[in-house]
Structures are given as structure tokens and as C-alpha cells.
Amino acid sequence: MSLYEVQKLLFHVNREPRMLERFLHERETMIAEYRLTEEEQRALLETDFRCLYEMGVHSLLLGPLAATLGLSFPDYLAILRGHQP
């Protein structure tokens, strides 16, 4: 379990435009630079918001990222609640 590392990665992506670029365009390489479990890597590769939330990632690291990726807030909430938007 490396929740701290998952959250650190998301903190960097939300805060630093350069890291967001890498998250968008070379995600696999970028993710490999953090100490993550296979499940955490999968959740980040697939931007699986529900899984990330359930593993304990703070919701305010997820909501703004969803908006950055173009997901509407109601759709984001639906995903967290386990519904397909």
C-alpha cells in the first residue's frame, strides 16, 4: 500500500503544468517513477476515479483532475458512486 505516493503523484499533476503534460502524454513512464503497487499503477493508467477514491485518495486531488480531463462534475460523481455516467 503506497497511498502516500499515489497522492503525491496526483498533487504533482494537479499543481505543475509540466507534470500534467507528462501525465497526458507519457503516463506509463511517469507513473513508473513513483513507488506504486500494480493495482495503484493500473488505477492511475486507467484514471479509475472510483478505485482511487476507495483506496483512500483525498477527494480534492480527484475532483479538480476530473475537471482538467474534461469530465463533468455530475459524471465524476456518478463514477464515484459506481454508476456509469
Place this chain on the structure above:
Amino acid sequence: MSLVGAFAASHAPGITGRPSLPPTGESEPIFRAYAELRSRLEAARPDVLVVVSPEHWANFFLDNMPSFCIGIAEEFSGPTDEKFVDIQRRNVRGNTRLARALAEGIAEDVDLSTSQEMVFDHGVMLPLHLLRTELPVIPIIVNCLAGMPAPLHRCHALGVAIRRTVDGWPERVALLATGGLSHWPAMPESGQIGIDFDRRFLDSFLSGKIESFLRYPKEKLEAEAGPGGHEIRTWITIAGAAGGARGSLLAYQPVPAWSTGCAVAVLEIEQSAQEANDSSA
């Protein structure tokens, strides 16, 4: 003259990010209240605005999360979460002289950190955007987010220390607290609102009797007002600065589509004899 106004307002990202999502009966009172707040701010004729705000992972992470941090830079920029709030990123002027004086003055009573490089998220930028103000800003960030937020009574002490330092400062200073009230932000429970908690808190805040909330148990706060309820810390801070002043409520409106019990309020700062003379002169 020193403290010329003390204001408090919710900063729910939906206010600008999803303005049309709630029914207009819910959104309009908040837009109107922000317009009224803007008039009150202008009427106070401040030279500088001290914004007491939580932040949401804009500057600080779990490797080092200060309870209180004052921004002493000449310039800031934000919001970092542009798409979340639909506000274009811009630069905001600081006021380094007062910021440094505040940092030194506050440190006499309350430990706080300083930052020469700070960015703003919606906590600061959403209110600035709605108030359409170009005033120089001094941010005081209060951890309401993670790690170990300072006890509520320490936030009150922070406010008292702000007031002691601001009193006698030659410029006209206005204070703005942002955040709260109850909310479960960006989580499955979003839309739930602790109306009863919000009303009790506002009663205490507006009657100048915030003391009853200074030892509010953490678990009770989170159960009644959600994780976002921790943001009452900023309201408690300006209540401390206002020294028991009463206030008026410009709006309270639960807005589930904005995930927040939204409130906008003004505390009536007493004019000193000196100020009364200045005004009549």
C-alpha cells in the same frame, strides 16, 4: 486607521464552475449576496485585502503541511484549478511590507510559517473573481484539509493576533474569510448538507459569540458538517479578529448542486474614535 472590514463567504467551486446547475431559486441568493458583499467591500475603501483561506493541495502536501502560512511574496498567481472553477489564471499583487509586519506580529502569539512563493486555488481566486477586486492581497492559509489542522481555538487566537498587528497600521485593511460551511466535497456524499449545523454556527458567528464552537469535537464536526466543515476555521479566525463584533447575514442557502451550505456574511467592525473623526473631517 487599521481594520476597516471583516467579511466571510463560501467559495464552493460550483459557484463559478457550474453556475447554472442548481435551480435559480438556490443560486440567485448567493450571486446577489456576493454582489452586495462587493458593495460593502468597496464602501470600506480598503488599501489591502487579507484573505484567510483554506487551500486544497495548491501549495502544501503531506510531506510538510503548515497549520498557518502567510504569503509574503510581491505577486501570486491562480487559480491552479482553472477548469474546476472556470476562472482564467492571472497574477495577483501582494503587499510585502504589511505581510512581513503581520508575520512578525502574529508570531508573538501564534506560530505560523511564511512563504515567498505561493499559488492560489479556488479558495482565494473564486471570491476575488466574484468581488471583481484588484486590491493587493495578503493570503493567510489555514490548514483545513489534511494532516493535523490546528485546533479551532488556535484559529481564534490567530485572529486575535491578526487584529493586534493590524491595529495601528497606517493602511486601511479589510479581512475576508473564505470557505465552508458544511460540505462533503467531490465525494460520493456530495450534495448532503448539514443545515442544522450551519444555522447554529451562523447564530454564534453573527451574535459575536463564537466561543461555543472553539472546542467543538472533531468527530462531531465531521459528522454534522462533513470533511469540508473544517473550513469554519477561517470564519473563526476572522471572528477572533473582529473581537466579538456582531454581524449580518447576506445569504445562507443550501445548494446541493454546489455540494455546499453556502453563506455570505459581514461582521460590523466598530470604528475607533480616531476613524470617526477622520470620517467627519
